Amino acid sequence: MKLIIAIIKPERLEAVKKELYKADVNLITVSEVLGHGRQMGVTEVYRGVKEMGNLLRKIRLEIAVNETFVEPTINAILKGAQTGQIGDGKIFVLDLAECIRIRTEERGGTAIG
């Protein structure tokens, strides 16, 4: 089992979701986060006070998958989120120790899907 975490541009979310559904990955958690990597933020000015290099809005996806779904999920995210511009984001793949479905108390692989 793996946990896939992806940080993407907000405007790519729709495209990524579409690709994920195509790959039969339907269970995702989405949250809004701030961050910047190599892409600089945007200047903000409030009554002449400058705020440099601020953080930009990003979307964070969390997807727990069984081994067979790892590559399809990664590919779907790449396909949906890639623009070739700086700031497209990152995908992290982590080992997942356990997964429990609260409703049924199922554990492991069956609980994921």
Added chain:
Amino acid sequence: MKRWIVICVFLFSMVLAGMACAEEAKIPPNLTAEAQGAPAQQGVQVPEAPLKIDPGDTAWLLISTALVMLMTPGLAFFYGGMVGRKNVLGILMQCFILLCVISVQWVLYGYSLSFAPGKGFWGSLEWVGLKGVGFAPYKDYAATIPHQLFMMFQAMFAIITPALMIGAFAERMKFSAFMVFMVLWATFVYDPVAHWVWGVGGWLKELGALDFAGGTVVHINAGIAALMAAIFIGKRKGAENKSILPHNLPFTILGTALLWFGWFGFNAGSSLGANELAVNAFVVTNTAAAAAGLAWAILDWIFHEKPTVLGTATGAVGGLVAITPAAGFVSAMSAIMIGIFVSIFSYIAVTVVKPKFGYDDALDVFGVHCIGGIWGALATGLFASKAINPAGADGLFFGNPKLLLIQAIAVGVTIVYSFVVSLIIYKIVDLIMKARVSEKDENLGLDLTQHHENAYTMIE
């Protein structure tokens, strides 16, 4: 480079204002004499006895003017709630800057182009810089209130009209291009059309077209220009396959309430006096808005399972739009019909016509204001009654089919003129400075890229 152009334009307008001031300095003796109630010696427009200012009328118009002013920020919240979080400041700013820009444009030359007597395309340049626009009443517009008060009341209409358009190209127009477009639009579209319908010597006025508070000049005019802008600026990024959801509907309801409140000044103030006509306008304004809001809620209930808050608010605004040209000529019972039907027509325009043609009129300016305005103007031709306003005319339902024809001519002329000239202005602006923001800026949002500000913080 760009900065210098802005500074130059600003300085130039200051010089213009200064020149107008110097001109004005030559007249005051006459003006002050009139203001103190002394008979005007060689008053240009008042050959007979000087007109008397009525304190009641003046007080009501002062309040009405302030009420109409409040509609523009109200509109900002109405629209602001409907856009995404990253563009809300852009909307508020566009409305707010129009309050600043058109206020100045109006006293510099806008009022003169619109209302100075003249038979041509515009009024004339006679009243540039408010030269000759004093405190004495001007008989042909409002015989019982100071001329400057009439001028100020009209200024608020000139401000909100371009502001209505903002909803069409929301979330994607470059701020600098917006400013240039709006100044040109006010000068070449609003000012002439206002002159034709309301000005002394205006040809639609002489034709006998009835437009009590600006259905043609304000709503059809802005609504059709909005459609043009929505078509030619193109769809919003992300609107191709998915609707962009409103980020704060409570804002929209707040804005609707402010619009409704301000509309009492807009319509009941257009009687230009504290009199029976003002009361009639007040009653029918409230009635039409209520009937239309209710009608939209029911339509939603029937066709989309639940009555929606945004739908009810939209309906109410549509009702206010439709009653605007008719407010001084129809009864409360007619207002109910006008309200119900505007919701039906706008509902069709917004939920059927727009998706079918696929233009991205982001906040439905065309569907609500243009359709509502057309219906209101034609409804005036149907429901107008001399029993309500002897100075008006009877409509079709009161035995006079000719009025409906005249109303249709006024509507048609406004639609064609406004669409064509707005398109020319838009194309020129687009050619010189590109009207639309870059794709990157559109993704980041207008708040950050056009104004270097954020409406909401996520982490403090």
